Amino acid sequence: MNSLERTEASSSSRFQIDFKALGPFLALVALFVLGAAINDAFLSGGNLANIFTRAAFIGIIAVGATFVITAGGIDLSVGSMAAFISGAMIVVMNTLVATLGAGIETVLIGVLLSVVLGVAAGAVNGLVSTKGKIEAFIVTLGTMGIYRSLVTYMADGGTLSLDFEMRGVYRPVYYGDVLGIPVPVIVFFAVAVAGYVLLNMTPFGRKCFAIGSNEQVARYSAIHVDRVKTLTYVIQGLCVSLATIIYVPRLGSASSSTGVLWELEAIAAVIIGGTMLKGGYGRIWGTVVGAIMLTTIGNILNLTDAISNYLNGAVQGLIIIVAVFLQRGDWRRKKSK
């Protein structure tokens, strides 16, 4: 911060100090202005609720990914993991309906199972990469394939569907709201606040930063590097499990195409938000904004027919690159010093 302020003092505008932190927010505001200009329906309460609710899945997963990436790791397995946990929840809850009936107990067991599986899957990723000394990229690429096959296998290649009676009981977890705010948005916000506190206000968070900046130095500073890194994967697993818990009641189904490419979206949300891919610096609120931005781009494209459908991907790519470029604006100043 100091060096930034000094640069600042020597030059013109006062706004540029915070440009990096504000970058994602400004990009999001710009997107909202664009959306409102394109279609009046964009700013309607219903549409905004849709955007934030949709952003919740990727957002919650991305909060976990912020920890992993800040500590210098990467987790490619999150999309498959979400599909696998959804599948396992559905199978178990369907089986329990016969004995326990379609009630809250069955949902709670499903939720508990999801948390256990998420934490276990995260611990596997973490332990294999730290204790087994295998690059996290390879470990999680491996588990990505494993979870994806497992869900295909459980579904016989088709789709696992939640029992219809169960859906009625479980439905409010996605479709319900508190004081008009959809439940997934509340969960998303709670996860973000918890993530912010953990990353920015605790020794654990500082250790994540330290390990991400320089693992060797962190080790010499008596930080239990393996333990902290493993914990970041466990947090990631827990976040995936929370996202799954609110995902399952939405469509009540899981198949081999569930959660495809979520890992890339989550990583993109983290990076758009200003966290460094090489580790050492993480910003939870940036991640939250990044996730909302990704969803908003898709939403805006659906609200207009000005752009050929075939070019949707190109527009998405362009906006992401521009957004990240904007917030890196201060790098040039640093160099000039």
Next chain:
Amino acid sequence: MKTFTKYLGAACVLGLGLASTTALAADKIKIGVSIPAATHGWAGGLNWHAEQAEKRIEATYPNIDVIVVSANGASEQANDLEDLVSVQNIDALVVLPFESDPLTIPVQQVKEAGKFVTVVDRGLSIPGIEDVYVAGNNPELGRVSGEYIRDRLNDEGKIVVLRGIPTTIDTERVDAFVDTLDGSKIEILDMKHANWNRDDGYEVMQDFLSRFPKIDAVWAQDDDIALGVIEAVKQADRTDEMFIVGGAGMKDIIKRVMDGDKLTPIDVLYPPAMIATAIDITVMKFTSNAPVEGRYILGATVVTQENAENFYFPDSPF
């Protein structure tokens, strides 16, 4: 090197095993079935129906052996075809090619080895290789759906279209659909790709719902998309305003049609069960004198509440 020898040993043992079963079943007629692995719903149904057909045929005709193999990609499927010919020594092949171009030559080689060849759904790039061709009808699916929507809306109304993954299949369906609506006062408000995926169907439909205050009908063209659309419409509490036309014949949607759900009055078939049709026709070649060579294009049957029972397979994964 060591592992290589180990594999070689295993392969020899396996080879011997296969050789001995071949010897035992020497007088059996072997029909090889090569299909894509169950990586999405429709292919899951394909695998299930292939297995069901295998059981049924082997029970009916003790002298016929059906061998089903599934591949995860075009090159793997090419390997499968070689194995079916050289190891299994099949008499006939039923193949649903992963992709047309890369599998044309491998299938041609099977034909040149003197086997009876049936091609399903995706045609080969060189005409005249196969003895029998069985396929669903994508333009027909679009046309039938268009006609139903015209009838239901009395040639007047506003509709939205959810497209699949940008491919020839999607284009054929959509072109035929749009042509069918020509001359009516039905306005297509917009078309967006939902990639034959439930989550995408849900999100695209949510956005259509916030954008258009009045929608009379939705053409989802695919049952996975349709399931997402249904949830979005229910969430917006606009179920009385519109109806949804899907496609394929997924059991969840057929069930809704059967139960008389107003939101999904019909479904249009593009059934994975076509693999069973192909296997049955191929078996006829060996069990009857009837000529079977030729092209079989399945109709895009409209499933209504009256006939839904005939197309409902509760045990199928699709």
